[in-house]
């Protein structure tokens with residue numbers, strides 16, 4: 001297992017390029033199952049989750065290869081219909097195979113993803129939507145068994161806004177007979193990226209990016225040929241890095257159009273943004289002003305940036321309030337931030353962050369992807385060395401984070417840590 005050792009205190013100054021979005025790449029990879037033949041996805045980030053999804057497609061019989069940041073997925077021989085527990089347990093997004101498999105193969109056996117560090121995360125809405133499309137669903141032995149000769153269009157009202165749920169149902173509906181309407185659909189930009197790629201492959205989807213998505217099912221789709229959108233969560237994380245180290249980062253390929261709520265909050269905190277021909281210059285000179293947030297589905301403040309903003313706010317000049325409304329257990333970073341000297345009180349889904357003047361390096365443990373990013377940010381600002389264990393979480397979602405930070409002047413090294421039971 002790797003850990004990161006960060007010597008904090010250097011303002012980050014330099015240029016960082018934002019990679020393709022993890023949360024767009026994963027559904028796009030699953031969507032290649034809808035067609036037979038060779039799909040091409042460009043701007044794919046080199047991440048553990050992308051490799052896991054590649055392995056899953058491989059077990060289904062697809063051939064996955066890559067050249068630089070372009071992924072080729074040939075589904076000509078993809079006849080499997082089972083997403084096994086061993087893969088799903090390492091990546092919840094494997095559930096995105098469910099919709100495409102039922103739609104193209106007529107059956108699917110997908111391990112139930114179960115909960116994870118941040119919450120229970122059921123998939124009842126995915127299943128409810130598939131059932132409305134005529135799919136038979138059974139849970140047996142920890143697996144979702146789903147089958148349908150041919151799905152049929154349906155009018156589906158989701159009870160809760162779900163990103164992967166919307167994506168699963170959109171993908172399934174692309175090959176259904178008739179028209180599907182998904183109400184209370186997720187409006188996240190990654191849903192739109194998926195729908196754009198599907199439309200270019202012959203799907204007929206309208207309303208993506210609104211709460212009502214309408215899909216006219218087609219007999220078949222062509223393979224995908226698409227460039228993945230940049231990662232808005234990675235971009236927001238580097239904005240926070242510039243802010244917390246009081247540095248100046250030129251962020252290249254930041255999808256500003258998808259970051260309105262985030263940039264608004266960073267500006268309130270006193271971070272400056274200057275678009276230039278070379279990229280977006282993000283800088284800060286002094287302690288952040290307090291900023292309170294409530295997380296929400298897009299276009300609200302993303303839960304995936306709550307922990308990173310909290311790292312920044314741990315040094316705020318007064319007191320800030322965070323309300324997490326999406327996941328019931330997404331303050332796992334709080335006890336670790338406290339180890340670095342932060343003053344944070346949690347009551348239920350609310351955290352009150354009283355700003356401190358300094359953080360000091362300590363040994364901390366990453367518990368999930370964004371909690372890890374939060375600890376990296378805090379470590380960059382803390383005096384002395386911060387040792388962050390279990391950075392495999394970070395490698396799920398941040399491409400080359402050590403290199404990107406080091407190139408902007410951070411002192412970061414990766415060390416391998418003895419596993420449990422060893423000294």
Ligand SMILES: CC(=O)N[C@H]1[C@@H](OP(=O)(O)OP(=O)(O)OC[C@H]2O[C@@H](n3ccc(=O)[nH]c3=O)[C@H](O)[C@@H]2O)O[C@H](CO)[C@@H](O)[C@@H]1O
Pocket residue numbers: 022023026093119120121122123124125126127160161162163164165297303304326327328
């Ligand atoms: C791969 C991917 O894109 N992951 C993102 C996706 O996760 P994911 O798609 O898993 O998250 P959802 O949007 O589904 O979850 C939102 C809320 O709905 C609940 N829920 C969801 C489905 C369901 O059938 N029943 C139900 O109750 C969840 O437990 C959660 O409380 O959106 C989350 C919310 O923006 C992000 O944090 C994740 O980074």
Ligand SMILES: C=C(OP(=O)(O)O)C(=O)O
Pocket residue numbers: 023092093304369370397
């Ligand atoms: C929660 C996240 O991812 P996943 O849905 O893949 O667990 C995330 O990207 O912050």
